[in-house]
Amino acid sequence: MFIPKFISLLVFSCAALNAIAQHQWQNVDTAFGPLPSGIHVYRSTDPIDGKPSIAYYVRIDLANKARIVSARVGNGKRYTPTQYFEQESVKPVIVMNTTFFEFEHNSNLNIVMRDGQMLAYQQHSLPGRGKDTLTYRHPFGSAIGIDKRKRIDIAWLYTDSTRSIPYASQQPIPFFKDSIAKHSAAAMLEKGQFRKWKMQTAFGGGPVLLQDGQILITNNEEIKFAGKAIDDKHPRTAIGYTTDRQLILLVVEGRFPGKAEGATLKQEAQLLKEIGCIEAMNLDGGGSSCLLINGKPTITPSDKGAQRPVPAVLVGF
Template sequence: MVNTTFFSFATNQNLNMVVKDGKIVSYNVHSIAMRGKDTFQYRHPFSSAIGITRKRMADVAWTFTDSAMKKPYAFQSVVAPLKDSLPMLSFKQALNYGASAKSKTAVPVSLQKWKVQTAVGGGPVLVQDGKVQVRNNEEIKFAGKAINDLHPRTLMGYTKDGKLIVMVIEGRHPGVAEGASLLQSAQIMAALGCTEALNLDGGGSSCMLINGRQTIEPSDKGLQRPVPAVFIIRQKK
């Protein structure tokens, strides 16, 4: 079991999409400002996520959710952020957005239904096509020098042969475990053979339990932080 989405400390609300048994149970929050040590602001309606299909195939994509829809939609390549004057985006606008957006990739973008059974959002994307490509500038997840800071990290990705990689990195323990930057996290996931990889909520939220036992020492005074969404892997009976 591992933590996943970013969330509001004030309300415990997920800020990213969650799909359970093929249905959306949490939607992307398009725009929110937060204050504090780890300050960041969401200004992008397409939030990156990792999903698993019925055939247990993983995928990382930029997702769009709407409370009127039961299924998420997704772009397979990163798209430019919206201007601040348009903080909200309707589904119809989202369909047209990919055609008009000036993507920094050469790949044409189109919004398609994302057929996943399980999915959790986070960001930014760290690895694409097996290469280190930290997409923080496009996704606008962390501001200023935050991408270079060392913190505990939670990461997920998948390899070419279909293996799911789930990792937590201990941090904020001077002299013992300093943590990792987003670039270092991307380099680690690429070195492990990930085709695509995603950053999830880190810091004091980072925690992985295997058979109920902690794998790292949490940075919040050694205590596990309550989080609203986790990713669980169970042995099939």
């Protein structure tokens, strides 16, 4: 993180989290090898709250100059992670789903950056429904970025297609509601303490799960699994990092009763904290959750076992 974060959010008590026993992770590099130096794969089948679970995480050492993390997009189309893998002339070691998206236009609903260029933008205007018709909610969603020096940061962003660089707040900003469909950039930037966020690679999602090594879930601020949805179990994809620049990619299999039932946001956050992340965030999950290592799947997707086509993925070399 680049700027100290002072966040006055509810910190979940130790008692609430002790229900999740410390997970044991087994190194399974040989099941997916050969792997280059600085990339390792771990698997756990320890139960979560007494329920069956299957989870994997990848550790990528970004202090290793040879390791590269980038983005691939479908440019108006959606492809499965395996299709993204097959499209590459130099095959990536890692392919993982990332952003939320909409099906009608196959559009990412979160920022995607590659080589310092924004390829997709955050969603800052959500039309109200029912009694809230004719109103709009304006959230500042979260994203993870990697800069030219391979430093990593998670922050809450404002993006605009008229500006080449996103703006980041190191503190969560509550969404606001009014009757205006779209505010000017100046009006939006007045809502927080923003700075230019000069990243080479970035992916949005949400909500944030960890800040400063503590579980701080901004689902209500970001309007991502707000209210009671924080306790819903789903297949999960998440990303975070450690103090020594280890990028952590986590997937949790789910929606298979008696085999793998998924995780709540709180449980997902606890797993990432145990692994050693100081900052972490949730990405698109459910039927989208997928992590390939050398083209080989880790978890079984919940969409009848088939990979869901997505408009963007993370690739690691």
